[in-house]
Amino acid sequence: MAVPKLPASVKTGSIQAVTFGGRNSIRIPPGAPALSDPVALPVAYGAEISISLYFPERVTTPTGHALALKRAVVSPRGDHTYDEEIQGGTEASRLVLVDAVLVPAQPSQHLVVAFGDSVVDGDGSTLDADRNWPSDLIRRLATTPNSAKLAVVNEGIAGNRLLANGPIASLGVSALARFDRDALSLPGVTHIVLLEGINDLGFPGARLGGLLLADATDVRSTEDLIGAYRQLAARAHARGIKLIGSTMTPCEGVAISGYYSGAKDATRQALNKWIKNSGEFDGVIDFDAVLRDPDHPGRLLPRFASEDHLHPNDAGYQAMADAINLALFR
Secondary structure (H helix, E strand, O other): OEOEEEOOEEOOOOOOOOOEOOEOOOOOOOOOOOOOOOOOOOOOOOOOOEOOOOOOOOOOOOOEEOOOOOOEEEOOOOOOOOOOEOOOOEEEOOEEOOOOOOOOOOOOOEEEEEEEOHHHHOOOOOOOOOOOHHHHHHHHHHOOOOHHHEEEEEEEOOOOOOOOOOOOHHHOOOHHHHHHHHHHOOOOEEEEEEEOOHHHHHOEOOEEOOEEOEOOOOOOOHHHHHHHHHHHHHHHHHOOOEEEEEOOOOOOOOOOEOOOOHHHHHHHHHHHHHHHHOOOOOEEEOHHHHHEEOOEEEEEOHHHEOOOOOOEOHHHHHHHHHHOOHHHHO
């Protein structure tokens, strides 16, 4: 663990060893988490750290973050964890195995978990710039009084759905299945911002290249998704955690064959109306109102749309972060 300088290098003298029960290695059973010993590495609010991992044997099924939008470096063979600069490595944009970095917190501090799909993950934003809306929110908080009392964690997975697992592993298991692991169990969590459901509507009959995202008969009704939202709300409230609902953003013109239709958009708008008016959530963020084109509400405002017309661009994500009422997190 160290303070980064570039994707392949860290600041001189900043490397700190990570141990597990005093040992410099650990064997982790499949599917199990492992916590390291504490590491004495001071970090500022919003700062980045660099983590190097060494695998002495081939790892056939690593967990990872496919849409990390951060450059990582795969070194040549051998243990390079103490190298301040990796020579001859291969750049990648995926991150593996590390799930979270925990830092000391005070009881008065609040932790907000951004939970959802690719619009939480940051698809469409600039590589290495941390321009997803949770990161934009962190930067906004840094200029806000009492910002140290609020932290934000991004638990978005591109291609994730509420009610079904992804057709490929990198899209994750359903939100209903991963909610405890990725949101409720995080130490200190007080609020969860939920933005998910658009893929449940869009995937049936859609193809991404040669991949069928979901069978055309796997259509989800308004009632199906409302049932999922209610389940997540009940599970959060059982832990004393506030769940903030968010409206789904429009996607007419999306560059995925079969993803959009007028009928699917009508369901999206019906669900958004329910999200805003049901009273099931502890608050609501109307991201749809922020990003939609007022002259054509089924599509994103052009200045906020990335090239695929499904995801916001950097300006769109910034607008999302700026629109959030911070009073929701009291």
